[in-house]
Amino acid sequence: MHMGHWFMDDDILEGLVKLFVFIVIVSAIFGRAAGFIIFIVIAMWFGHLIKHLLKDVSKSRRYKRRYPKTVPPVPPVPKEDMKDLLRKSVIIEVPPKVHAGEEIPLRIGFRNLLRGTINVEIDLGDLSRHLDLSSTRVYFRAVRPGEYVSQTVTAVPRGRGRVSAKVVVRSGMVSAKVKVRTEIIERPKIEPKTPVPAPVPVPAGNRQDSTGGTPRTPLEELFARYRKVEPIGEGGFARVYRAEKHDGSVVALKVPLSLTEEGGKTFLREVRNWSLLSHPNIVELYDYNIFPLPYLEMEYCETSLAKLEKPLSPEKAARIIFDVAEGLKYAHSKGVIHRDLKPSNILLKNGRAKVSDWGLSKLLKESRTTHTVSFTPLYAAPEQISSRFGGTDERTDVWQIGAVLYELLTGRPPFEGEDFVEVASKITLEEPVPPGQLNPDAKPLEPVVMKCLAKNKEERYQSVEELQRDLAEFLGKNYRENLSKSVSINDLSRSAYYAGELFLLYLKLNDLVNALKYADDLAHYARGGVREELLSLREQLRLRLENGLDVPEELVEKAEIIIHKIKLGFEGV
Structure with a gap:
């Protein structure tokens, strides 16, 4: 006083x-x-x-x-900034599509992005107009800066149709609204209790075996076309089999696990988009049909990136991702983006990387939807989680390539967590640990990985071709050093290998100046008819360079065949 x-x-x-x-x-x-x-x-x-x-x-x-000047009061966070931070702090896991009357868990997550400890209230009242919730309010007490907390609320969807609701998050006198969207659809009438596909009606004449005995199931009808069939894997939508045909060739069969409405749409989308693609770095689709049941017959590959022992050497990892980008470059040129790239979807055949599983792919001319029906959260791009990052496009594939490259170099995904909400929170709010800190050998490729994983799409590589150029710079440097060493010790076999790799590397980048340079080097190691093939190809490339024409895919494939012959020491055509 x-x-x-x-x-x-x-x-x-x-x-x-x-x-x-x-x-x-x-x-x-x-x-x-x-x-x-x-x-x-x-x-x-x-x-x-x-x-x-x-x-x-x-x-x-x-x-x-x-103390009038040395200890000024801490300025408060402006109200509008605090609203934005509150909005960004909340992640609500609501599936894009839910079945009416079927109980689902809603995961509510919050990561405190503010500078002080706060109490948070999340009001789900607007969402309760469409879903019966176990609780319409979620409280988080004394959440410290940077701390992540979560809680699960059970929900039972009501009615039908698209749902758009606003969830309110409050802290003190400040509140912000977060939009939540989903679609309530009819529950499927057929719910198979085993992974064996549900029966599909087929003509009566086709339902008996060759002896006229017991009718066969549609799956047995399909298997009867092959000499030997064995299961080799199972994904979210389908089971995959290794099948040996009667002519001795081996293929892979992909059969949907169920015939729900959503599964049928996924199958048809995969067939539509995959049938547009034919490229050495994309698994080839041989055949498909809906009788005797929906199936895909495709190229068989021995293994996938998921089964490789990691981490890989930077050179091997870069080479694999360069080939993956080569396949995606072709797909993007056809207007198709993949949107579900992960180690298990990138197969290996004779050492060549091939992109598979186009079930979540999308044509670029389609509406720019953000969320997919299902995707693998460990490799999801920010725009697949939150609409504030925009819609999916070619750069979504760039992010996922970066996430796969990160795992090849470090042995783990860039973001991990116990559930979807925690992983999604890290993907949208946190930066990954630089791969060089987890594996010092990965340091040369660290800038490439981190650029792929930029949260803002404008800060990533704007195309897979841009990514390829940086990978080629790293690979080209290594190849040139090894070529120089091989030449110095007169190791003809290794010299031919690295000259061939450099020739192909620049040919795939459409860099004809450097490609022709290494074609000349490669000619020193070719003999007989193979040399004539190489010189003929070189002349075609020279004419294209003079006329400003791009390299067509068939010339790249021809170059690969010639290089393979040279490496094996063939002389005849």
């Missing part, structure tokens, strides 16, 4: 008057000596009180004089 105000207080003045009257009365009754003693005691107490008040005021003034 300020001293001036203290002496002006009416209650204090009234108390002093009463005290004076009390002393006069005591003096009249007990004599002046008693009154004087009481007066002295009260005066000492009053003086002691004033002394402490003056001391507090003096200390307050000294404090203000000493």
Whole structure:
């Protein structure tokens, strides 16, 4: 209390008057000596009180004089900025499509992006208009800066159709709204209880075996076309079999696990988009049909990136990703983006990388949807999780290539977590640990990986061809060094190998100047008819360079065949 105000207080003045009257009365009754003693005691107490008040005021003034500039108050976060941070902090896992009447878990996650510890309330009231929720409010208490918390709410969808709701997140006096979208669809009438595909009606004449005995299931009908069939894997939508045909050739069969409405759409989309693609770095689709049941017959590959022991050497990882990008470059030129690239979808055949599983692929001319029906969250791009990053396009594949390259170099995905919400939170809010910190050998490719994994699409490679150029710079440097060493020790076999690799590398980049240079080097190691083939190809490439024409895919394939012959030491055509 300020001293001036203290002496002006009416209650204090009234108390002093009463005290004076009390002393006069005591003096009249007990004599002046008693009154004087009481007066002295009260005066000492009053003086002691004033002394402490003056001391507090003096200390307050000294404090203000000493610390006016060196300890300024922490400026509060502007309200609009705090709203934006609250909005970005919330992640709600709602499937793009849900079945009416079927209970589902909704995972509500929050990562505190503010500078202080806060209490958070998440209001799901608007969402409850369409879903019966176990709780319409979620509370997180004392969430520290950077801390991640989550809670699960059960929900039962009602009605049918598209749902757009606003979830409100509050902290103190500030609130923000987060849009949540889903679609409520009819529950499938057929729910197979085993992974064996559900029966599909087929003509009665085709339902019996060759002896006219017990009718066969559609799956048995399909298997009867092959000499030997064995299961080799199972994914989210289908089971894959290795099948040996009667002519001795081996193929892979992909059979949907069920015939739900959504599974049927996925199957048809995969057939439509995959049938547009024919490239050495894309698994070839041989045949497909819906009878005796939906299936795909495709090229058989021995293994996938998921089964490789990791980490790989940077050169091997870069070579694999360069080939993957080569296949995607072709797909993008046909207007198809993959959107579900992961190690298990990149197969290997005789060491060549081939992209498979186009079930979530999309034609670029289609509407720019953000969310897919299903995708692998460990390799999902930010735009597949949150609409604030825009829609999916070619750069979505660039992100996923970067995530796969990260795992090849480090042995782990760039983001990990216990559930979808935690992984999604990290993908949209955090930066990955630089791969060079996990594996020092990966340092040369670290800039490439981190550019692929930029959250803003404009900061990534704008095409897989841009990515290939940086990978080619790394690979080309290694190949040239090895070629120089091989030539110096007169190792003809290794010299031919690296000259061939450099020739192909620049040919795939459409860099005909450098491609022709290494074609000349390669000619030193070719003999007989193979040399004539190479010189003929070289002449075709020279004419294309002079006329400003790009290299067609058939010439690249021809070059690969010639190089393969040279490496094996063939002389005849």
